[in-house]
Each structure stands twice: as structure tokens, then as C-alpha cells.
Amino acid sequence: MSARLTPPNLQLNEQGKLKHFLTLEGLKQHHLVEILDTAESFINPHNPNDIKKVPLLRGKTIMNLFFEPSTRTRTTFEIAEKRLSADVVNLNISASATKKGESLLDTMWNLEAMQADMFVIRHAESGAAHFFAQHVAPHVHVLNAGDGQHAHPTQAMLDMFTIRKLKGDIYDLKVAIVGDILHSRVARSQIQALSLMEAREIRVIGPKTLIPPFPESLGVHVYHDMETGLDDVDVIIMLRLQNERMQGALLPSEREYFNLYGLTEKRLAYAKPDAIVMHPGPINRGVEIDSAVADGPQSVILQQVTFGIAVRMAVMSIIMSNAAQLAQSQTTDDTEERPA
Amino acid sequence: MSARLTPPNLQLNEQGKLKHFLTLEGLKQHHLVEILDTAESFINPHNPNDIKKVPLLRGKTIMNLFFEPSTRTRTTFEIAEKRLSADVVNLNISASATKKGESLLDTMWNLEAMQADMFVIRHAESGAAHFFAQHVAPHVHVLNAGDGQHAHPTQAMLDMFTIRKLKGDIYDLKVAIVGDILHSRVARSQIQALSLMEAREIRVIGPKTLIPPFPESLGVHVYHDMETGLDDVDVIIMLRLQNERMQGALLPSEREYFNLYGLTEKRLAYAKPDAIVMHPGPINRGVEIDSAVADGPQSVILQQVTFGIAVRMAVMSIIMSNAAQLAQSQTTDDTEERPA
Amino acid sequence: MSARLTPPNLQLNEQGKLKHFLTLEGLKQHHLVEILDTAESFINPHNPNDIKKVPLLRGKTIMNLFFEPSTRTRTTFEIAEKRLSADVVNLNISASATKKGESLLDTMWNLEAMQADMFVIRHAESGAAHFFAQHVAPHVHVLNAGDGQHAHPTQAMLDMFTIRKLKGDIYDLKVAIVGDILHSRVARSQIQALSLMEAREIRVIGPKTLIPPFPESLGVHVYHDMETGLDDVDVIIMLRLQNERMQGALLPSEREYFNLYGLTEKRLAYAKPDAIVMHPGPINRGVEIDSAVADGPQSVILQQVTFGIAVRMAVMSIIMSNAAQLAQSQTTDDTEERPA
16 A cells, blocks of 8 residues: 555554544645544534534544543533543543552553543643554544644644535635634644645734744744734634743733733724634633723634534544544455465 | 513413523413423332433533532432433533633633533532523523522422422421521521412421511411420421531530430321421431431431432423423524514 | 342342442452443443533532542542532532541431432541441442552552453453562452453552552462563553551662662563553652553553543442332332232
């Protein structure tokens, strides 16, 4: 099979299809389009806020391993899993196994032996999901629900879905991402997704201390003021200001940050009149975004949450379907190899 | 529609039917009777301790939002939801979202966007469930599982169910509620429910410091001693003594409280011979109730727990059924409004 | 019925069949064989790592009551319950009810009234599961998921299953259990299970301070050094070293323990060449077992985890099936007693 000759990509199987979902790096546009199209199929065509319940993962066991607390992401994954009719097990591992001094790898092996078909992992350290994917058994799948400052690929895909759903083709659009680009796993994954979807222009806006050192290598345009950066854009993605950055002297006070980079109605007016405003949540009202904008007509922040369920259902069902296809093809290969 | 002309009641829809379940205030007797009759249909006619599993809420997502810890109430709601075949998500919000400083309203909007069909809310502050109901989307329903000192309507309804099941029609009965009437959301809801069901006489028994200031406005008779208060009653409802009241100097010691208001076999003898003894649980043995009574033949405390599941199933299924009926009638209205 | 004349055994019903599963003490070999055979039926014959999902407990409610934290045991029970299609409720009772000062018995009665069909209990005190079984209603079943230093019968049964699956009939085998035999509920249950299965020889290996005072009454042979103890055995079961023993001066340092009783490749060579290495988990690498052995070809530690799900499914489905059979026979008896 020719796919075996391409450079190995941990998250693709021998047929070049998604096996894990760890990062957008190394994926092709068609992988993303398949996720977006599949997510679309889970949405009630008469009501975009209504997600269907389907039996696609009945009998499968999904374990949510959250080493970092997260109501929002864990709950959307849990709901997506239940809408796929999977059996769901929530594990707060930090609280229990680590207490007994078990290594991360031993924990993973044990959970795997408990009939897990898929792990959804959030971890404070970059690379945690990759580490799992490197070591799991061949029939187990890993989804990255956010690892350190590295990646948050389902968040980026729900953002792509929201943009495509509300603005049409991403190809034509100018998108600005505002805030702490340097430390944000969300921004990193968004930039990769926008690049793969060939967005017309990707801008990042933020103070110098919070912009990655070689932005040109990311294919983004850097702005340090909102007025120029937001000029004529179709999509504005506000990032959450992490409080811990404040203490590190990388940032002035919350008030000063709002004065410089907070999204107000006045600043929003620099963007296209039909520009949409996005945010991964939870929002800091009056810090990175003004309430008038967050609750205003151009805000699609809550639709992102709803679409996030459809997108996570899409990723999980595609991965399980790919595994079934691969198993099918391997059975066929075996048959063909036998002498007639 | 004439229903629109009646004074607005947050928990009723345009057809005057239950949309939320926040309090018994403002409801009519027929609302309560419908809950009791529906609950009856979930109980195995051959065994009143056996509750059926039904598919009425299949595909619906119910989120249990417990801002206050509660094993008993949360578990009965969770079991009721699973017996209705709903997808259940348990959220301990205090521990996670609030940590990130998100407002209650933002939390609610986000959970709503995650395809919640119903919120079950317990909160230490009076009015929390009303606050949710005021702000949720039209298709989302709110159940009050206890808010501050305000209301605990499903507890009151399971008490009504227990009384009707074991004593027949509530109309004929004399009911005494004993304990801290002033601070109890349970007592407040029970008095409203008993009034709506037109109980023959509602008595409250407790020390002066724990009786509401204008009891006559509640339609109750006040007693400060057990012997007179329990005389000839059909039903005795003991309230749980909250330890925190002790510290507030509103109450003497636990021992003295028991001496004055504890339900003993001797005091129980003042009631009718076939009187039943109820308690919302968890009981404080030797404080408000003697073990001989709690475990005795007249105690129906554990039956209350079982009936609580049927009653909560009833409230949830009625609300979802009302929503479906309303949607149906609105579709019909739309059709009629179109030119022929 | 003659069965009523046999000495009462809390965990057997009138027909001599499993009603609860508290300990292996007092059971017969046929009870164990039935569990092993039933567990076998849940395993995919083409892939021993794949456990089936079956509808045997649909509509039943199982409550996992963990008074002691345990990721591993709780998760395997939860998965076993979901694979049987039961409704599962997880309760961390220590955190909530006990806070309100409710007694263990009141908690149990209340949960029982909440339509529990089965309790799975882990508790730090020996006898907790027996206590529950003594007091539950006749239709409720109790499974011991580990009580103090007393018993952990499902662990012992998954060990028997693993041995039988990988080594064939237990009858022919020499089995060595290594570590803190004195304080281990796992070892106690394993010794009882191996005796009931008539293992050819049961050896225990450990320092004098950690061997029970009258080992001959248990039918075991005692060894204080690994080389002699492991000589020619078919199965080696390593126990987890509990850190708290270190502080009690019963044991030297971890390093010294490893030097004396740690299972290394060199020591493993004393056993039969095809001996298997088992461990209840979580393992302490470099304390009781060397990584080269834990991850080596003779280790079956992770298979134990998988088989544990099938074994727990077996115990739960046998108990529910026995209850249905008993109810059926009682209905028949009643019919026969009526005059023709």
C-alpha cells in the first residue's frame, strides 16, 4: 500500500485516514472538510441549535480523562458521546490513581485493558495526548481535548464549523485572532486550521510580549493595535485572557488590557458590518470583551458551544468508522493473500 | 388565546400548563392532581415499592446542577431521569466554572447551548431556580430541587403523594408539621401544597423563635407544645433540625430540643391511632425523632423516598409533554393563519 | 425445602445459590465454577480482550458505594454494569451524607428505597459489606468490592479466571503469593479461592512480620525467601506493598524490601519456565516487582484487568438470575399449595 511510504503520522492509519485526533498539524484539507461535513449531518436542518441522537457508537466505551478541570469541554464531550449512544466513563485521575503513585503509562494501560475504545484527554502538559497515542493498543483511539500550550484541535474545528456555517466558504475570509497568541493552544490550532482551509488572510493582534517570535513562519500577519488589525475582517476570534499571565509581568492590569485590546462596539465597527465575533469561552466580561459585544447581534459565542457537540460527534464517529473500514480491508487483504 | 390574558406566571406556558416547576405558589389544585395521578401511573400496581422504567424522555438531556451538595435529592433525580430513559449529566458547578470566574448567567447560557432540555437546580440562595427560569431559552425547562429557604416543590409533592397513597383523599385530613417552620423551604412548600389540596387543617408546631411572624396569612394553626398540637392529627411531618440554627442561639441544645419537640412513642399516641409519620430526611435520630418512632409501624419515611422517584418522573414527563403539546398547537395555529 | 435445613449462609438463598457476593468463605467449588464459566461466555471467542455488551440487567439499578477511593475497581465495576446494560449510579457517600451525620444504616435504607437492585460496596472497615447484606431488603443484592483487611472476592475470582484461562485446570498447579499476606484482603480471598478450586499447592512468601500467625490452618506453605518459595511454581501472584506498612515498622525500606522480595527476572527463573506473573494492581515498579518482569512475556497483569470485567459481569448476572429463579419457584410453590 502506497500510504505506508508517506512519512509516518501518528494520527493517521495505513489508509491515511484519522485514527487519533491530536493536532491539526500534518492533516490535509480533506480531513478537515470531512469533519465539517459529518458534523453538518448531525444538525437538524430545520433548527441549527438541535443536534440529533444517533446509535453510531452503541456498545463502544469512551473514557474522559481530565487531568485538568474543565466543565465546558468535558461536558460537551460527554454530551457528544451520549448523543452517539456510547458508554461513557468519566475519570478524574489526578484525584485517585496518582495518589497511589501509579505512572501515567500504567494508568493508561490499565484503562485500556478495561475495554476502552477511545480516550478523550485533557492535560496541563503539552504532548500528553501524543504520549498516549504512541503507547495505546492498536484498537484504541485518542482525542486531544487540550494539552498544555500545544493544541486544542476540536476547539479549532468547531470554530471552522461555526465560520463556514455562518459565513460560507472560509476561503474568502479575513480572520483576526486577538489576545495571548503565544501561550494559547486554541490560537495555535486555529491558525493551523485556517491555513489548511486556505483562509484569505489570518491576522493576530496582541501586545508584543504575547506574539510568537517568528509569526511569518505561521503564515500570519501581526498587528499590535485593534483598529488596524480589525480593519475589514470577516471574523474576529477573541481569546480568553489567562489570569496567570498577569502575575508573570507579561501583561499590564486587566483594566489596561481592556483599554488596549478589549473588544468594544466602537472597535467592532472597524470590521466588516456583517463580521462575526467568536470566543472559545468562558468569557471574561470587561477584560477581553465588552458585554455589549458578547451579548450583541454579531456574537456567535453560544452557537460555537452547540456546534462543538456536533463537531466532536463527527470526529469520534469518523475515527470509529475509519477503524471499521481498515479492519474490513485487512480481512479482504488476508483473503486475497491465500492461494486460490 | 385567553390564557394570555391571565396574570403572567413564570412557570406556566401560554396554555396555563407547567413549563417549569419552581414553587407551588400560583399553581391550581388541578396542576397538583395531575402530578399525583401521573406519579401513580409509574408505580407497579402489584408492588408500590417498584417504579417502572419508561422511554418517555429518550433522547432528552437533563443536567443536574447542584451548587449545594445533596446525596439524597441528587440521586433520586438522577434515578428518576434514568427511569425516564433521558441522558443525564451531573454538574458540580461550584467546583469548576466559578473557579474560572464565570458568572452564573454565562454558565447557564453555555449549558443551554450544550443541548440541555432541562435543568434541575439546587442552590443555597433563594430565587436561584427562578433566576434560571427567567433567562433560559424558550425550549429549556427548569426544576427547583431546593433554593435557599424558599421552596422545595418536588419534596412537597412527594409528601402529598405519600399522604394520598396511604391515607386516601387529603381533603379530610389534619396535618401537623413540626420543627423549624421559619427557615424551612420544605415546610413552606408543604403548607402551600396542603392548602392547594384543601387539607382540613394544617398545624405547625415549634418554638416561638422558629415560627413565621404572620402564620394566619399562611392559613395554619400554631402550637408550641407537642401534646396539644398532635392531638387527633392524621399526619405528622417532622422537619430536620439544621445544626446551624443551634449556633445562632435560636434553639437550645439538641437534648433540650428533643425533650420539647422530639417525636416519641408517647407523644405519637396523641395523634390518631392510624396517623402516619413523615420526614424529608436525613433524620437526626434522638434529636427531632426517636428511633422507636422512625423505625416503627407508623413511619412511612422510606416510602416517601421511593415515591419521590415516581413524583419526580411525573413532573419531568408532564413538563416535556406540555412542551410537545404547545409546539403542536402552535404549528396548527400557524397553519390556520395562512390564507387558504 | 431441604435447603432451609442447611446452616444459614448470609450470601446464599434458600436454594443454596448466590444472593450476595461477600466472601469466598462458605462457598462450594460449584459456585466458583459457575462464575468462571459464565465469565467465559462474556468473552469474544475470537479475541479474549474483547468483552460483549449484553442486555441482561436492562432496567436494573446498580449503586456503586465507594467509601474508599479506587479508580481501578470502581471503573471496572462501572464498565461491567454498563456492559450488562444496567442503570449505574456512582455515590461518594463519605463526602456528602456522612457530612450531615446520617448513620450508615440510614444511608443504606434510603438508597434501597431509591430503587437500588444491587449495591457494590468498598469500605475501609472489615465487615461493611456483610453489615449491608444483613440489613438490606430481600430483593436487594450486595457485592463486596473490598472491605478492610477482610475480603475482595471479585479480585480473587478474576485471578482464578486468569489462571484457568492461561494455565488450564487450577487443580494441577502450584501457586505462590508474595508479599504482605497478613494484612491483605486480596491474599485472604485468593487463598480461599485456590483452596476451593483444589490447587495442588498454595505457598505464601514474605517476611515473618507479614505472615498470618497460623498459616497451617489456611492450608498454605510458608516461605521466607524467594528462591525456595518460587521453585517450580506455575503461578506467581505479587501483592501490592502498602506504603502505610512501612511507617508501622513492620517493614524495612522500599529498597530493602525489593532486595529481599522484589520479583526480578533472575528470581522468576526459579519458577517453571511457563509460569505466569500476576498482580492485583496498581503495581509499584521497583518495589515489589521489577519493570522487566511487569512488562515481560510472562506477565498477565493487564489481562487480569480485562478478565475482571467479565468476572464482575458474571457475578452480577448470576445473582440477578438466581433471584429471578427463586421468585419463579416461590410462585410455583404458592400455586401447588392451593387446593385443587
